[in-house]
Amino acid sequence: MVYEETLNYFVKEAKKDFSLVEKNLESIIGEVKENIKNGLNHIEFFDEEFVLAQLKELKTSEKKGKLYGVPITVKDTACVKGLESKSGSQILKGYVPLFDATVIAKAKEEGAIILAKTTQDEFGFGTFSTNTQKIPLNPFDNARSCGGSSGGCAGFTASTKNYHVSIGESTGGSIAAPSAYCGVVSVTPTYGLVSRNGLIDYANSLDKFGVLGRNVDDAFSLLEVIAGNDEADSTNLGIEYVAEEVPLKKVAIAKDILEKCDEEVKKIFLAKIEQLKKYVKVEEVTLPLNLEYALSAYYIIATSEASTNLAKLCGLRYGVQGDVEGKHFDEYFSEIRNANFSEEAKRRIILGTFARMSGYRDAYYLKALKVRTKLINEFKNAFKEYDAILFPTMPTIAPRFDEIKNMTPMQNYAMDLCTVPANLAGFPHLSINAGFSEGLPVGLMVVANHLQENKLYSLGKVLE
């Protein structure tokens, strides 16, 4: 099957003719196998029987939902009942959840077929999906990164020719970054719009599930389904979401963030903005506080929360388990954690533990939370005048693996310059392809105020 229309069209036709679901699924299963065979590493876990069982069930089901017969790939961090779910980490190897994450349950309820788990940086710790054993390759140039941490989601979405959408997850930019590097559309929703129940957490006040698709309508179709009330998540806002176009008055480019981007990225971005000016008034703003302090505040908060979340992973109850006989708990936990966390996970645990330690907590962790309020307010002030703020999603095109290898952790973290501000503030953001530089995609990011997803939808439609 070849992807020509939107998902809505496919679903409408599939409801009349089930053979379309079968053909699309057969074809995409072929792609998954090919992807695995060719070592593209977008797929973390695939079980054909598990997929075909869902097809069989769907065939006899009376209910024909909004995602009827649509195959969905899911970032490994989402718990899927009956499928190994390990958030890219060795320490969770063998963990098979007994429940579906709410996003999975909602998608299944609407007739979606869970196709495969996709590769990612361990626990989402990374910008290039290189902090893991299976490193996904960029479909435009296999020597380059897909971006991260939802690298497999973006890589597969860009590769498939079939009807499909993907559920990713972002803490500091993990949906937008790979979607930019792989040239697909993504939406990272307002913090709390989509339930985090069943998300193997990295940082609770930052984590959010989101969507990736081949076009704006497809991404938003999936968002409509996974958003909404869930009493299992105490931070869920309890708001349902329906995508619809809304009038736009004016938008602004964040000039100072743009200045930090590579020349080639700037050029492509500004050419796209020229086209946008035919439809919407475009002005300029600056976000000096975010530019200067967002990365620092983000890495303090994210590592602090990660170090507490990862404390529960100690080789008991699930995942990797060792021999407890004759061992003291300190020794046992440390052994399991040492052997199964990657270097990057260890670095982040140490940074976060440090930032929360007695004597440093007020200077680092608490200060970062206060600065976060300041940074949110800086955006909110701009939103009084503008419907949305635009800048490139990533400061560069997708880097080559040999370039990434030579980056220090500090240089690595600095690559999150554009994606961190909206994530730290919980603002919804869209990333869409703006064009190509030397054959590689350049992403354009649109950030709107809390719960203004429809401004993203409307701008996305114009940009597309």
Add this chain to the structure above:
Amino acid sequence: MVEIKIDEELVKKVAINARLILTDEELKKFTPQLAEVILESFNKLDSINANEEPSFQPIEQKNKLREDIVKESLTQEEALQNVKEDLRENGYIKGPKVM
């Protein structure tokens, strides 16, 4: 300004607090990397005043209360499904010594 020296001793101490025992090699590699992140990035917040309320969440949250109703939960057997065979004993999980 936080006066702090990031050396191997401190990194080792923090790692032990986090139940990680680093090898000498890891300690040598991590110490300058962590020092760079802490001194150049974390300490940057010293140069900004912030008297705002801390944002523990990025968006205002209301307490969500619900009726305290008993619902079906996992059975003991299900709860043990992810536990290794030899760490199961009479429906319990065998753990390391705590004393």
